[in-house]
Amino acid sequence: MADQNNQTTNDLNIKRQEAARAMSSGFKKSDTTAPTINTSPEPVSKPHDSMAIAEQRLRAQMAMEGDERRKRREEGARIEREAKEQARLEEERKKKEAYEQEKLRKEKEAQLIREQEERETISKQLKQQVDRIKESGTGLKTIRTLRADTDNLIKGQNISLIGIAIKEEERRKQKIENESITSGKNLKLIVASSVLIILSLGIAFYIYQTFYSGVAKNIISGQSNLPQAIVFAEKEKVIDTTSVTTDNLISRLKNEVRNPPDLLIGQIENLQFTKTPAGGKQTPLNPSDFLTIIGSKAPDGLTRTLDKEFMFGVLSSAENAAFLIIKTESYDKGLAGLLDWEGKSMTEDMYQILTSLRPDSDLLTKPYEDTVIRNIDTRVLKDASGTIRLIYGFLDGSKNIVLAGNQQAFLEVLRRFNTPTPLKQ
8 A cells, every 4th residue: 555655656746747847848047147148149939849838838737637637628628529510510401401492492483484384385375276266166156057957857857867858859849840841931940949959969968977977087097997986086186106216105195285286175186096017907006005105104903904995185175184094804903003003103104195294303202192073083193282183083983994184184084974975077
């Protein structure tokens, strides 16, 4: 014990001596003799001498401070370092937040600009459609009045168009028999009557062919082996996909939705898709081929249940939109496939070709919701404002599925599906 105390005392003495030497280093002892005049210039202290002195003083203080004081000094230095690091991290966090806010602001501004351009485009298209209706209004009224009058006559008296022509001929023959055939005036009447009879028969035949036979079809390519539209469409167009790439076809469909040619407000254009193998015959695409060529990632569980017939149509309205009608052989498997597709890539696959617009990042990550529309269970995708941007459901509750670019297109397809198909004009 005594040896330990002596050792501690010796250590303290050594530290005191080191401190004394460090404190006195660099300083001259005071001289009691008379000062002598030094004519040589006084040397200027260099910066590294001052740093050396400060370092010696620090070592002296550390040597004299003891363990407890040293621990407090080190703890204070650590706290100071942590405070500086925390301040640096906080500054970086604020800079990052400011950057993200500025980025979000710019994205919102860009979105507003895009929406404004789209509204202006829609307004321009609507004005063009209204002008087109005004220009063609008189002719349409005449045709509709003629057909309506003919329909009313047939329904009211239960006779056919040929019967009308026959009765007209009998009436004119009776009139001719009542007059003298030798009269020159009567001969002219006979000739005029014959011409009128022929014209009447021609008109009757034209009306029958146009309004009741359903022969006239507005198919650009004139193909007769194409499937009939699932719902009535005023216009039809054939697109050959034999040598078309996915990007080109998507661009073509977006343009058809954005600017449907020669369609009045409320009319539908049916797009038929075909392919022609090398040396083969032109054949219509089935829905699986169509989904593949547009780059869709629809699950096999859905595509395996699809019937060979489908319909892709475009509705002309204030906000044009397209729709896709497909048929499934099994309601349960079809619904399961749709829900699987919805959770993976339905928005990415279908939004552009059904709306002609590119979905933003928020819309791509939004979930679909259950909504009942006209007593039909549907799944809808809404944007931040609550507007329906995509919608799908079963038209008849069992087999026919429709995907539409907005609610108006869905309702129009539903209305036409539940209405007897009128004869094409």
